Amino acid sequence: MTPGRAAAPGLVLRGGTVLTCDARSTVVRGDVLVAGGRIAALGRVRAPEGTRSIDCRDRLILPGLVLAHVHLCQTLFRGLASDLPLLEWLRRRVWPLEAAHDERSLRASAELGLSELLLAGVTTILDLGTVHDQDVVFDACVRAGIRVIGGKSLMDSGAGVPRRLREPTARALGDAERLAREWNGHPSGRVEHAWIPRFVLSCSERLVRGAVERARAAGAALHTHAAEHPAERAAVRAALGADDLTVLRRWGWRGPRASIAHGVQLRAGARRALARDGVGVVHCPSANLKLGSGIAQVAALRGAGVVVGLGADGAPCNDNLDPFVELRHAALLSSVAAGPGAMPAAGALALATRDGARLLGLEATIGSVEVGKAADLLVLRTDAPHLGLAPDPAAAVVYAAQARDVEHVLVGGEPVVAGAELQTLDAGRVVAVARDEQRRLRRRAEV
Numbered sequence: 001m002t003p004g005r006a007a008a009p010g011l012v013l014r015g016g017t018v019l020t021c022d023a024r025s026t027v028v029r030g031d032v033l034v035a036g037g038r039i040a041a042l043g044r045v046r047a048p049e050g051t052r053s054i055d056c057r058d059r060l061i062l063p064g065l066v067l068a069h070v071h072l073c074q075t076l077f078r079g080l081a082s083d084l085p086l087l088e089w090l091r092r093r094v095w096p097l098e099a100a101h102d103e104r105s106l107r108a109s110a111e112l113g114l115s116e117l118l119l120a121g122v123t124t125i126l127d128l129g130t131v132h133d134q135d136v137v138f139d140a141c142v143r144a145g146i147r148v149i150g151g152k153s154l155m156d157s158g159a160g161v162p163r164r165l166r167e168p169t170a171r172a173l174g175d176a177e178r179l180a181r182e183w184n185g186h187p188s189g190r191v192e193h194a195w196i197p198r199f200v201l202s203c204s205e206r207l208v209r210g211a212v213e214r215a216r217a218a219g220a221a222l223h224t225h226a227a228e229h230p231a232e233r234a235a236v237r238a239a240l241g242a243d244d245l246t247v248l249r250r251w252g253w254r255g256p257r258a259s260i261a262h263g264v265q266l267r268a269g270a271r272r273a274l275a276r277d278g279v280g281v282v283h284c285p286s287a288n289l290k291l292g293s294g295i296a297q298v299a300a301l302r303g304a305g306v307v308v309g310l311g312a313d314g315a316p317c318n319d320n321l322d323p324f325v326e327l328r329h330a331a332l333l334s335s336v337a338a339g340p341g342a343m344p345a346a347g348a349l350a351l352a353t354r355d356g357a358r359l360l361g362l363e364a365t366i367g368s369v370e371v372g373k374a375a376d377l378l379v380l381r382t383d384a385p386h387l388g389l390a391p392d393p394a395a396a397v398v399y400a401a402q403a404r405d406v407e408h409v410l411v412g413g414e415p416v417v418a419g420a421e422l423q424t425l426d427a428g429r430v431v432a433v434a435r436d437e438q439r440r441l442r443r444r445a446e447v
Helices: 072-077 086-100 103-119 134-144 169-183 205-218 230-240 244-250 268-277 285-290 298-304 323-338 345-351 354-359 393-400 427-445
Strands: 011-019 027-035 038-043 052-055 059-063 065-070 122-128 147-151 191-197 221-226 258-262 280-283 308-310 377-381 406-411 414-418
Touching: 011 377, 011 393, 059 393, 065 103, 065 280, 065 308, 065 323, 065 354, 072 086, 072 103, 072 122, 072 134, 072 427, 086 230, 086 427, 103 122, 103 134, 103 406, 103 414, 103 427, 122 134, 122 221, 122 406, 134 147, 134 169, 134 191, 147 169, 169 191, 169 205, 191 205, 205 221, 221 244, 230 244, 244 268, 268 298, 280 354, 285 323, 298 308, 298 323, 308 323, 308 345, 308 354, 323 345, 323 393, 345 354, 345 393
Parallel strands: 011 052, 011 059, 065 122, 122 147, 147 191, 191 221, 221 258, 258 280, 280 308
Antiparallel strands: 011 027, 027 038, 059 377, 377 406, 406 414
16 A cells, blocks of 8 residues: 555456466456455455446456566667677667666656556566666656565676766675665555675675675565676676676675576576575566566576566566566466477466466465455456457466557556556656657766
């Protein structure tokens, strides 16, 4: 419940097909009763008198989607960093643009990304902030109504890192501690601080160990990029004499709430090590394709016992933040990598629902439509031509659904999207402001 708002009123979603995304991928045809911000009943529901109702006939009802790796600070960079390999992409485009952010442009970037995500049915994100002004991003998330785990990007070293993004180690850790104190326990109940060393090439051992120790002491999420691109791994070996995962493990990187993004370059031994250490992997298929990083072996990761979630990454390495594009790519690429059927549609959908929630340590609260869990829900139309004949609802969502099919989105029982219209931010104003701020940002960055 956001500050100043009354408790979410009772609501019943009537007559839909409910993809619960529970451990058995149960499908229920009927109703979902929401009360006090939580799921109160499923099936044939007798709602209390006065309960508001939404007609969900010819609709799918799903848990709100989880994207466990996004960069809200980069949404303004869409279209400004194409056709470059990872390290050049960072050094020539992304880092100079991040270094040029001020509070106004960062707010505009976050609001633009949040608008896109909510309209597409995303209700929970792990956001990797930039080095400065993470308070602006958290504030935008609270106003938008999304559930966020996030933190500032920790950077204290690295070739090509702009001066403004490279902080003294103690200052970086101290500012992150301040963010944790000020944002954990926020009245909205939707903000949690995470510890996020950017990646091995931009972090000293002292910085990573400091983040690991603080995250472990607080039971907080711990996240970084690793095993993404062949050139990146070669650079890590040249600098540190071992691959990035080996270095991270040496510096204490392990679960239960630790995760890495990408994991494209992982081999069998590394996959087994991640499983032993309880470290999750966030699969970002579109970004991996656009940057030429390769195809993550998701079926092999799961087979080794690694929890895998789904991410969109940032707009400049993807050009959209659409979870349905990521779901489709994840399923199709798994067929290429491991054969058709290696990851059935219901298994792909789990990446953005129960497994994403588990990776973030939120499986008791979100990730499936089950009684007692938070009412983070989305309602998807099925009456468009591309969804009109789809007897398998999970396959329809993974292979055919699009963001434009999302009709209603609830977070904690509160409507953030209704009738395909954003309720918490003014989408038209957000886009107009973002255009102006992108022009100013490009002038400052000289990009």
